[in-house]
Amino acid sequence: MEMRTCLGRLQRLFCLSTQLNAIEAMTRDLELPNDVLQKVSAKLLDEFNKGLGKETHKSAEVKMFMTYVRDVPNGSESGTFLALDLGGTNFRVLLIDIDGDRFSMQNEIYAIPQEIMLGTGAELFEHIADCLSKFMDKYKVKDKKLPLGFTFSFPCRQEGLTKARLVQWTKGFKCSGVENEDVVQLLREAIKKRRDINIDVMAVVNDTTGTLMSCAHKNKQCRLGLIVGTGTNACYMEKLENVELWDGDQNEPRQVIINTEWGAFGDHGSLEFVRTRYDKEIDSASLNPGKQLFEKMISGMYMGELVRRVLVHLAEENLMFSSKLSEKMKTPYLFKTKYISQIESDPRGVYEEAHSVMVKMDMVGTDDDCESLKLICARVSSRAAHLVSAAVATILNKMKRPHTTVGVDGSVYRFHPRFHALMEAKIAELANPQYKFDLMLSEDGSGRGAALVAAVAVRTKKQKAT
Numbered sequence: 483m484e485m486r487t488c489l490g491r492l493q494r495l496f497c498l499s500t501q502l503n504a505i506e507a508m509t510r511d512l513e514l515p516n517d518v519l520q521k522v523s524a525k526l527l528d529e530f531n532k533g534l535g536k537e538t539h540k541s542a543e544v545k546m547f548m549t550y551v552r553d554v555p556n557g558s559e560s561g562t563f564l565a566l567d568l569g570g571t572n573f574r575v576l577l578i579d580i581d582g583d584r585f586s587m588q589n590e591i592y593a594i595p596q597e598i599m600l601g602t603g604a605e606l607f608e609h610i611a612d613c614l615s616k617f618m619d620k621y622k623v624k625d626k627k628l629p630l631g632f633t634f635s636f637p638c639r640q641e642g643l644t645k646a647r648l649v650q651w652t653k654g655f656k657c658s659g660v661e662n663e664d665v666v667q668l669l670r671e672a673i674k675k676r677r678d679i680n681i682d683v684m685a686v687v688n689d690t691t692g693t694l695m696s697c698a699h700k701n702k703q704c705r706l707g708l709i710v711g712t713g714t715n716a717c718y719m720e721k722l723e724n725v726e727l728w729d730g731d732q733n734e735p736r737q738v739i740i741n742t743e744w745g746a747f748g749d750h751g752s753l754e755f756v757r758t759r760y761d762k763e764i765d766s767a768s769l770n771p772g773k774q775l776f777e778k779m780i781s782g783m784y785m786g787e788l789v790r791r792v793l794v795h796l797a798e799e800n801l802m803f804s805s806k807l808s809e810k811m812k813t814p815y816l817f818k819t820k821y822i823s824q825i826e827s828d829p830r831g832v833y834e835e836a837h838s839v840m841v842k843m844d845m846v847g848t849d850d851d852c853e854s855l856k857l858i859c860a861r862v863s864s865r866a867a868h869l870v871s872a873a874v875a876t877i878l879n880k881m882k883r884p885h886t887t888v889g890v891d892g893s894v895y896r897f898h899p900r901f902h903a904l905m906e907a908k909i910a911e912l913a914n915p916q917y918k919f920d921l922m923l924s925e926d927g928s929g930r931g932a933a934l935v936a937a938v939a940v941r942t943k944k945q946k947a948t
């Protein structure tokens with residue numbers, strides 16, 4: 483009898499290891515060794531240089547947009563500012579008091595319903611103006627004309643600090659009539675139409691720029707802003723001599739923040755050597771096929787869906803869940819990226835969170851299934867962290883600064899239990915050891931950063947007037 487139990491256990495262990503071995507082998511292309519990451523980095527550097535060059539800009543995958551933000555805050559900024567932050571699943575309005583190094587702020591979050599995300603541009607900007615008016619009412623500033631910083635986190639070709647043409651929507655937005663238009667103009671028009679509020683748009687910034695500015699406000703070494711959230715992107719301070727397309731003045735400081743828009747890396751084929759069948763499936767079923775291919779391998783909008791597609795494939799191959807898939811599991815985007823963080827937060831050999839996610843997905847699974855689920859989550863999230871690390875290392879190696887602080891924001895970086903540690907280790911392996919770095923979590927970077935850019939603009943305007 484004992485002999486039989488023992489045999490049964492052995493058989494189970496054997497089955498588990500063959501199942502896991504098979505799954506391990508089938509998902510191995512999600513693991514990117516350093517030589518592959520170095521190749522990614524070399525290709526990205528090529529695209530960065532193409533994006534910055536006059537002749538090559540047009541054909542570059544990565545557009546390296548000039549932001550017209552030329553300096554980080556110097557600590558003498560002050561005043562009361564409004565900020566709008568549009569770019570993810572929520573829209574925020576902020577009221578910020580800046581007094582040198584100190585600041586205080588209040589903010590409200592407003593949802594952007596799906597029908598607005600996919601509706602007309604006019605409706606989107608009316609909604610924004612409506613939220614702004616409600617906010618100003620609530621915080622009793624409706625009678626004031628306050629300077630405003632607008633964080634608009636989509637790829638824009640800027641023509642100045644207050645002029646930004648949307649190149650294309652990303653991250654699930656697709657409002658008609660906005661691409662190619664100046665979003666500041668659209669905002670001003672929507673506000674004017676209401677006649678109940680008055681504001682002064684001082685700057686439009688990307689969330690990466692906001693993050694860089696708000697981290698630089700606290701840490702003088704910050705020159706790189708990074709987002710790993712719904713989307714992914716980075717900006718950094720570049721010397722004017724490297725920006726062939728620079729059309730502004732040549733005054734000091736001879737530098738400008740470049741919004742890389744690295745989410746589009748791979749859009750002309752550079753990443754085919756690392757893209758898997760799951761990446762291709764996600765892309766072709768998306769709202770913007772062929773676009774934002776690097777982003778689709780990394781960001782929070784897609785990571786959960788990547789895991790779901792791997793799981794569906796493995797179940798179909800008879801390797802998981804006894805091949806039974808619930809309706810929820812078959813539905814695109816129902817497996818949320820936050821589930822990955824949850825599942826990976828269980829210690830080794832514990833499957834509490836994994837089981838609770840399975841319940842949410844109406845799935846039935848054994849501990850063995852949970853072990854495989856954990857492996858898949860870890861592979862997808864580590865790949866994302868490693869790709870971002872390769873991209874950060876590319877910028878550090880390009881900037882050649884002895885020490886750079888990287889300001890980081892975004893839900894994936896913030897909430898995934900291993901993302902920070904994975905990045906710290908991998909950047910250290912891929913960046914030249916001469917160029918030291920640290921990763922600093924940004925506190926409310928994007929909104930506060932927009933107010934800081936507005937504050938710097940107000941300060942410079944005042945200085946010019948005197």
Ligand code: GLC
Nearest residue numbers: 635636637652709713715745
């Ligand atoms: C997308 C946008 C980019 C933004 C990033 C992070 O990649 O195109 O502008 O910075 O998401 O929110």
